[in-house]
Amino acid sequence: SETYSYVKRDEKYKKLTPADIEALKAIIGTKGSIITDDIPSDLDFYNEDWMRKYKGQSKLVLKPTTTEQVSEIVKYCNQENLAVVPQGGNTGLVGGSVPVFDEIILSVANLNKIRSFDSVSGILKCDAGVILETADTYIKENGNYIFPLDLGAKGSCHVGGVVATNAGGLRLLRYGSLHGSVLGLEVVLPNGEIMNSMHSLRKDNTGYDLKQLFIGSEGTIGIITAVSILCPPRPQAFNVSFLGVESYEMVQKVFQKAKNELGEVLSAFEFMDNKSLKLTKEHITSPEPLEGEHPFYVLIETSGSNAEHDSAKLEAFLESAFENELILDGTVSSNESEFKNLWSWREMIPEASAVGGGVYKYDVSLPLKELYSLVEAVNERLEAAGLSSDTDASKPVISAIGYGHVGDGNLHLNVSVRTYSKEVEQCLEPFVYEFVSGKHGSVSAEHGLGFQKKNYIGYTKSDQEVKMIKQLKSIYDPKGILNPYKYV
Numbered sequence: 001s002e003t004y005s006y007v008k009r010d011e012k013y014k015k016l017t018p019a020d021i022e023a024l025k026a027i028i029g030t031k032g033s034i035i036t037d038d039i040p041s042d043l044d045f046y047n048e049d050w051m052r053k054y055k056g057q058s059k060l061v062l063k064p065t066t067t068e069q070v071s072e073i074v075k076y077c078n079q080e081n082l083a084v085v086p087q088g089g090n091t092g093l094v095g096g097s098v099p100v101f102d103e104i105i106l107s108v109a110n111l112n113k114i115r116s117f118d119s120v121s122g123i124l125k126c127d128a129g130v131i132l133e134t135a136d137t138y139i140k141e142n143g144n145y146i147f148p149l150d151l152g153a154k155g156s157c158h159v160g161g162v163v164a165t166n167a168g169g170l171r172l173l174r175y176g177s178l179h180g181s182v183l184g185l186e187v188v189l190p191n192g193e194i195m196n197s198m199h200s201l202r203k204d205n206t207g208y209d210l211k212q213l214f215i216g217s218e219g220t221i222g223i224i225t226a227v228s229i230l231c232p233p234r235p236q237a238f239n240v241s242f243l244g245v246e247s248y249e250m251v252q253k254v255f256q257k258a259k260n261e262l263g264e265v266l267s268a269f270e271f272m273d274n275k276s277l278k279l280t281k282e283h284i285t286s287p288e289p290l291e292g293e294h295p296f297y298v299l300i301e302t303s304g305s306n307a308e309h310d311s312a313k314l315e316a317f318l319e320s321a322f323e324n325e326l327i328l329d330g331t332v333s334s335n336e337s338e339f340k341n342l343w344s345w346r347e348m349i350p351e352a353s354a355v356g357g358g359v360y361k362y363d364v365s366l367p368l369k370e371l372y373s374l375v376e377a378v379n380e381r382l383e384a385a386g387l388s389s390d391t392d393a394s395k396p397v398i399s400a401i402g403y404g405h406v407g408d409g410n411l412h413l414n415v416s417v418r419t420y421s422k423e424v425e426q427c428l429e430p431f432v433y434e435f436v437s438g439k440h441g442s443v444s445a446e447h448g449l450g451f452q453k454k455n456y457i458g459y460t461k462s463d464q465e466v467k468m469i470k471q472l473k474s475i476y477d478p479k480g481i482l483n484p485y486k487y488v
């Protein structure tokens, strides 16, 4: 297909033979653990990504149930030069979780047990294939804790998958990055060796912190089979407020004020532009957050241990924000269903942006002051090229929208299209990457590089850094069997 036209299958990788399938069956057995092309459509879910943009042609999915099986499989594949794609919940947004050609898919979905949870320390140890929401519910019910990461895909993505991606999500502002909260990992290395660092230690300065190498490695250097993670106490009270704002300038002012006045109870600060909300409106039926239209919207979440205290703080903040003309309109959730409804207007944007036909997604870090300038620049560019109209169906682009995690300096630019086209792609790339690089930003804030951005690492990392990444890869995976054709 067009997507893959510029990469070729590397003939150093062996093509799967019936003897390989037999040998792999002998390792994991056949019951629910192996999917072959006997019924080709059984492979579709694993071959195709969440956006339905990338599709590989793997003829074999393996779903081991133990770490030892993962180790045996990887050892065999290494000996036989068989390429392997590690897969979690397959919700990644950069085409990293699916094969490019005929790589074997190793899904960790059947490694799905909670190993232990300590309700005094808050340390959770679980298999990599536990679904994020399942982990969060488990620790909620067993001591009232919360998983220190939340994102729209929580019902499908895995704990191992978010660690492999180093996903950021909606509450990074409060709980920080997984590089801080993950305490240990169990990883199967590309030669089949098992690295066990499933520690419960917050502090450990005995040499290199090796687990960090795998957090955000996107399946290129090891298969994560288990995670040890520190979870904070679950806040007793949650509030969310949805605000209409005049300009991006004002969004920043509201952010500064929220940090100062909401202090320790501020747990999320998200923004979206008017076009984001309009697109979402066509996709969901829930009650609209505000009556009038506004150029920008802000979603603020507070969470803390005392409902009255938090509400009083939020109300005082909103009152003063109105008085000082920082916000035009606003609403606050008064029960759980309103809380969920307001959040849904933010969480549904990634899906809504694709329903018109397709979407080009960019996930960038930029200095806060310039966060929105990329959306403006892209809209100008698409209009100048005559490619964009939200009403004229003959134009390929519906609109370029901007939203994201203001609190983390992370913008999501989604270019919603009626159809994918080379013309649009060439108008966007490498422009977007050059723009971001020119402002010393990152071309991937939280989704990773995967296949989509495999050629763009140099816009953010220096030659020296790229060289060191390649050196590490060649030490641990000299044959390159893990997740080939991706960023490294």
Ligand code: FAD
Pocket: 050, 085, 086, 087, 088, 089, 090, 091, 092, 093, 096, 097, 108, 128, 150, 151, 152, 153, 156, 157, 158, 159, 160, 161, 162, 163, 164, 165, 166, 167, 168, 169, 170, 218, 219, 220, 222, 223, 224, 225, 350, 351, 446, 447, 450, 483
């Ligand atoms: P997959 O998609 O299966 O895999 C992702 C990558 O990790 C691949 O390269 C794969 O090879 C590798 N991998 C997976 N499991 C393992 C393993 N056990 N060992 C080694 N490598 C592995 N991301 C954010 O950062 N913030 C958000 O707010 C956010 N919101 C999202 C909302 C929606 C609706 C969707 C669909 C995605 C969102 N994402 C977000 C993207 C996010 O990257 C993924 O949801 C998540 O990180 C991937 O988890 P997964 O288990 O589905 O992994």
Ligand code: 2HG
Pocket: 093, 152, 169, 347, 349, 350, 351, 361, 362, 363, 404, 412, 413, 414
């Ligand atoms: C989010 O913040 C996710 O909603 C997805 O990171 C962003 O789809 C996107 O571009």
Ligand code: ZN
Pocket: 169, 404, 405, 412, 446
């Ligand atoms: Zn995001």
